[in-house]
Amino acid sequence: MNNHNSEQNGWETLQVLNEAGEVVDKSLMPSLTEKELVEVMARMVYVRKLDERCISLSRQGRLGFYAPVAGQEASMIGSQFSLDPNDWILPGYRDLPQILFHGVPLSQLFLWSKGHFKGGQMPKGLNVTPPQIIIGAQIVQAAGIGLGLKKRKKANIAITYTGDGGSSQGDFYEGMNFAGAFQTPTVIIVQNNQFAISTPFERQTAARTIAQKSVAAGIKGVRVDGMDVLAMYAITKKARLDALQGKGPTLIEALTFRFGPHSTSGDDPSKYRDKELEESWRLKDPLHRYRLFLENQKLWSSEEEKKWEEKAVDDVKIAIKKAESAKKQSISDLVENMFEKK
Numbered sequence: 419m420n421n422h423n424s425e426q427n428g429w430e431t432l433q434v435l436n437e438a439g440e441v442v443d444k445s446l447m448p449s450l451t452e453k454e455l456v457e458v459m460a461r462m463v464y465v466r467k468l469d470e471r472c473i474s475l476s477r478q479g480r481l482g483f484y485a486p487v488a489g490q491e492a493s494m495i496g497s498q499f500s501l502d503p504n505d506w507i508l509p510g511y512r513d514l515p516q517i518l519f520h521g522v523p524l525s526q527l528f529l530w531s532k533g534h535f536k537g538g539q540m541p542k543g544l545n546v547t548p549p550q551i552i553i554g555a556q557i558v559q560a561a562g563i564g565l566g567l568k569k570r571k572k573a574n575i576a577i578t579y580t581g582d583g584g585s586s587q588g589d590f591y592e593g594m595n596f597a598g599a600f601q602t603p604t605v606i607i608v609q610n611n612q613f614a615i616s617t618p619f620e621r622q623t624a625a626r627t628i629a630q631k632s633v634a635a636g637i638k639g640v641r642v643d644g645m646d647v648l649a650m651y652a653i654t655k656k657a658r659l660d661a662l663q664g665k666g667p668t669l670i671e672a673l674t675f676r677f678g679p680h681s682t683s684g685d686d687p688s689k690y691r692d693k694e695l696e697e698s699w700r701l702k703d704p705l706h707r708y709r710l711f712l713e714n715q716k717l718w719s720s721e722e723e724k725k726w727e728e729k730a731v732d733d734v735k736i737a738i739k740k741a742e743s744a745k746k747q748s749i750s751d752l753v754e755n756m757f758e759k760k
Contacts, residue, residue, distance in 0.1 A: 429627045429641045431673060434648040437702055439710025448652040456717055458499055458647055460726045462491040462705050465515045467730035468524075469678075472531075476682040480738060481531045485512035486678035489645075492704035493609050493672040494579075495519070496650030500658060501577065506545040506563050508556040508578040512609075516579065517546045524733055528741035535747060535755050545574075554580055554587030557606060561593040564602030564667070575603040575661045577654075583614025585628050591635070594669060598635040603661035605654065607670045609644060612699075615680045616690040632669040644672030645702040648711075675699035 434446045441447055450458070469488050476484040487494065490512070498507070498516040509517050514527050521544045530537025530549060538548035550556040560578035567574055584590055585608050597604040608628045612619050625631060632639025638660065642653045650672060657668035677700070679685040687696075712718035 429629050429639075431641045431643055432649055432653060433643040433646050434652060435646050435707055435711055437707055439707050439712075439714060441711075446649060446652045448648055448655065450648075450651070452715075452717055454499075455712065455715070456722075458495060458651070459705075459708055459712055459718055460722075461495045461499070461515075461519060462647065462708065463723050463726040464730045465491050465495065466705060467727040468515075468734060471731060471734040473678070473682060475528075475734070475738060476531075480742065481528060481682075482533050483511070484531055484682045485680065486676060486682070487512060487515060489675045489677040489699065489704070490609055490611060491515070492647035492708070493607070493642075493644035493650050493674050496647040497577070497579075497607055497654040497670075497672075500651050500655035502574055502658075504545055504572075505574045505658070506547075506560070506567070506576040508547045508560045508563070508576060509549045510553075510556060510578075510580050510584065511549045511551055512581070513549060513579045517549070520544070520546055522546055524737035525740040528737055529744060532741065534741075534744060535751065536744060552589075554584040554589035554593075556580065557584070557587075557593030558589045558596070559593075560604050560606065561597040561600075561602055561667075564597055564604035564661075565600050568600070568602055573662060575605055575658050577605040577607065577658075579607045579609060581614060582608060582610040582612070582619050582622055582628060583617065584608065585610075585631065586614075586622055591631075594632070594635040594637065594667070597667040598637040601664065601666040604667040605657045605661060605670065606667065607654070607672060609672045609674050611674050611676045613676075613680070613687075613690065615685060616687075618690070627671060629669060629671040635669075637666055638668045639671070640668065641671045641673065644674030645699075645704045645707065647704055647708050675702070 434443055436442050469486055472484050475481040494515045498519055507517055507520050526537055540546050556578045560576040563576040610628055629639040629641040642649050679687050
């Protein structure tokens with residue numbers, strides 16, 4: 419796959435690194451320092467190990483709902499790394515890595531997974547909304563926050579994420595249309611991981627791409643190799659700059675794949691995905707691809723990787739203990755949180 423020959427109905431798939439970790443489009447290569455290039459890899463390694471531990475904790479009953487992210491690290495980390503700390507992130511329920519690196523404590527994300535009301539109480543001054551469970555609802559909210567930022571003349575954007583299934587929701591079209599009509603500084607990322615639980619993309623829509631849906635809303639649309647972290651960084655950074663320059667919102671379709679199940683709530687991907695498909699996507703593994711690139715630059719080693727994996731394991735141990743020590747919820751808490759006292 420590269421940005422010159424991977425086209426679908428005229429929508430090329432932009433790419434910086436191919437599966438061998440080679441730069442195939444120097445024009446898209448972002449200007450990152452060596453330290454930043456390493457930081458991007460460190461975060462992806464951290465998230466891959468974090469994902470393993472969260473799946474294990476969920477199966478042990480120590481976490482509640484959890485949506486695995488392995489395979490989607492590039493689209494998540496690459497896009498978030500391009501943001502300003504004061505930009506707003508409106509995540510879906512799979513998008514915990516983005517808000518973790520935006521400042522939400524890991525222990526709070528664990529409380530959110532466990533259904534504790536404190537899990538949704540975002541730290542003061544942090545521009546993040548709680549992960550949205552209602553499919554696509556965050557798109558409308560992102561358009562609204564974008565309008566607010568525009569009216570207040572803030573030099574920041576609202577970025578939101580959903581999956582290919584979310585692109586079929588009414589909220590997706592309404593939010594995108596509103597953002598286009600009012601030219602709000604909003605970036606919408608659809609992580610097209612090929613399956614909405616068990617529904618394959620080709621059964622999701624008759625459109626050949628999600629990116630082309632931008633045309634109806636009168637906004638920019640772009641298709642990116644979502645397994646390429648540098649491409650995701652570069653394209654999201656450009657979309658952010660366009661939004662701040664008054665050029666309106668952008669819809670980014672990130673072509674990616676989740677290696678695991680849709681969630682830990684009983685989903686079995688072997689019932690709707692064959693091994694050949696899974697193996698073909700494994701060859702595009704974002705960590706393997708970026709690792710090859712960094713090793714070529716003499717910027718990465720197995721020792722460095724092990725260090726970040728161990729950090730993830732240690733952080734999980736501390737965070738889960740803190741989450742489990744939180745005061746248990748009561749019926750009276752539910753009443754007090756739902757109703758205002760006068």
